[in-house]
Amino acid sequence: MNEDFLHYVWKYQLFSVHDLKTMTNEDVSILKVGIHNYNSGPDFLNAQLKIEDQLWVGNVEIHLKSSDWYAHHHEIDENYDAVILHVVWEDDATVYMKNNKPLPVLVLKDFVLASALNNYRNLFSTKQNWIPCEKEISTVDNFTIDNWKERLFFERLERKSIEMNQVLLDNQNDFEAVLFQLLAKNFGLKVNGEVFFSLATSFDFSILRKVRLDETQLAALFFGQAGFLKEVIEDEYHQQLKITYSYLRHKYNLEPIANVQFSFFRMRPPNFPTIRIAQLIALYHLHQNLFSKMMQIETLKGFYELFETDVHPFWKTHYTFDTISKLYPKKLTKSFVDLLLINTIIPLKFLYQKNRGEVNEMEFLKILKKIKSEKNSIISKFDEIGVQSKNAYETQSLLELKNNYCAKKRCLQCAIGVRLLSEK
Structure with a gap:
């Protein structure tokens, strides 16, 4: 009790x-x-x-x-x-x-009422279920679940936006700088996310603005700060970047990130940090005022077109600086753009609109409902117990349900829990 x-x-x-x-x-x-x-x-x-x-x-x-x-x-x-x-x-x-x-x-x-007490005891018994209502959730009506999913989705957006707001404060409300730092973190995925964030915060965003039109300088800035230009490699492109970075380092008083290491272990080559950095370089070389452009896009197709970039020719035949590989374009895939939308762009756009007092909820729902369901152990388990997901909007809702309600046994604040507890 x-x-x-x-x-x-x-x-x-x-x-x-x-x-x-x-x-x-x-x-x-x-x-x-x-x-x-x-x-x-x-x-x-x-x-x-x-x-x-x-x-x-x-x-x-x-x-x-x-x-x-x-x-x-x-x-x-x-x-x-x-x-x-x-x-x-x-x-x-x-x-x-x-x-x-x-x-x-x-x-x-x-x-x-005896029914309320029995339902409570059944839900909160000591049995080790994956979620408290694991055996009963499939009996809850679709209307209750669908309405709760929408509430959960916006709770998740709200929570992410609060976390992002601290990064915004750290950058004196510069949304362009915040977008760059959070995109970089996402480009690193789970394995390299933190070190990518360290890279993005290792220099002032104003330097990126100054060098972005010169692709060689932009690449030298990124790879130099990441520490990939320290090695001696007999390659013309690597040597060119090394010379350029030496110039930038002196001009802007730069220091490469220290005490961190990019991981290549057990990663598919397209996810190598060198490739993800090259793709980030291509994106920022192509687009000025990227945040402003993203705020104007309202369709999934528009975002896919925005991320249609091409890496430097060197990377089409390399996955690392020191090994030549088979020719491969290495464009950003739609599934990778989906991850950027889910984890960075939509939460940041929500924060931006909220700060302006004009949140367009239907825009976010429309985009997320067109993105395929995410695949992870939580979503697979929900599927096993009879709660399917048709799109990313629903998977985001279920992740919020599991992590912030089920795992914390907040059944009494959950619409599904309340529905089960109120049954006669």
């Missing part, structure tokens, strides 16, 4: 409302349960009750035990002076108001 369950029972009145009585045998009628307060202070605000023939308007506090009132020091907190009813599971102490009269107490244990 936990307080969240008691909050849920009170909020949805999952108890017999007839013949309610306080511990001092006074009749209680609930006119309004109040507004659920998720911040500090009483649990439900502005409730309306009738105790005997007296109408009361005030707050309701909920605890497992009456003695928790003193354990939480509410007796010295003026925020609790307007509490009109103490709702508990077990009454083990008398709580006094400021006028030294006992605070009315309602013991829910005596009135909770």
Whole structure:
């Protein structure tokens, strides 16, 4: 038993409302349960009750035990002076108001519906399911799940945008610089994401703006800062970049990133960090004001066209600086662009629109619904228990469900959990 369950029972009145009585045998009628307060202070605000023939308007506090009132020091907190009813599971102490009269107490244990209690115990039993409702979720109606998915999707966007906002503050609200840093992190994928982010933050974005029109200087900046120009390699292109980087390093007082290493281990050659850096170079050499362009694009096709870039001819026959390979174009694939959209571009665009007070929710839904479902262990497991995903919008929603509700057993804040708990 936990307080969240008691909050849920009170909020949805999952108890017999007839013949309610306080511990001092006074009749209680609930006119309004109040507004659920998720911040500090009483649990439900502005409730309306009738105790005997007296109408009361005030707050309701909920605890497992009456003695928790003193354990939480509410007796010295003026925020609790307007509490009109103490709702508990077990009454083990008398709580006094400021006028030294006992605070009315309602013991829910005596009135909770057996169905609600059984559903709660089944959902929160000690059995080790992948998610608490693993065996029941497939029975929940599509209307509940579909509406909850949309809420989850925007919760995920909101959470990602909050994380990105810190990067924005670190860059003095320069969205172009933030886009570059977060795109770079995404280009590194999970294995090299952090080191790519270190690369992108190792120099001021204003330097990139100055050198981007000269592809050799731009490549020298990226590969030099990444540490790939330290080696002695008998290749004309590598030597040219090395000379150029020496010039840039002196001019802009640059220092290559230290104490980090790019991983090539067990990676497919198209994902080698050298190739991803070359693709990032091609993107920024081709496009000026990339963030501004992205903010104007509203279709998936438009984003695919934006990322149609071509790497330097050297990289068409190389995966690393020191080994020649078979000719291969090494363009960004649509599936890779999808990852950039899901993880960086759409959350950053959401943050930008939110800061301007003009969020276009339908735009995000339209794009994500056209992107194929993501493939990972979480989505595969949902599929096994009867919850399928048709597109990236749905997979993002399910990832949020699993990581921020199921894993934390927040069933009482989840529409699916509430639906299952309310079944008779």
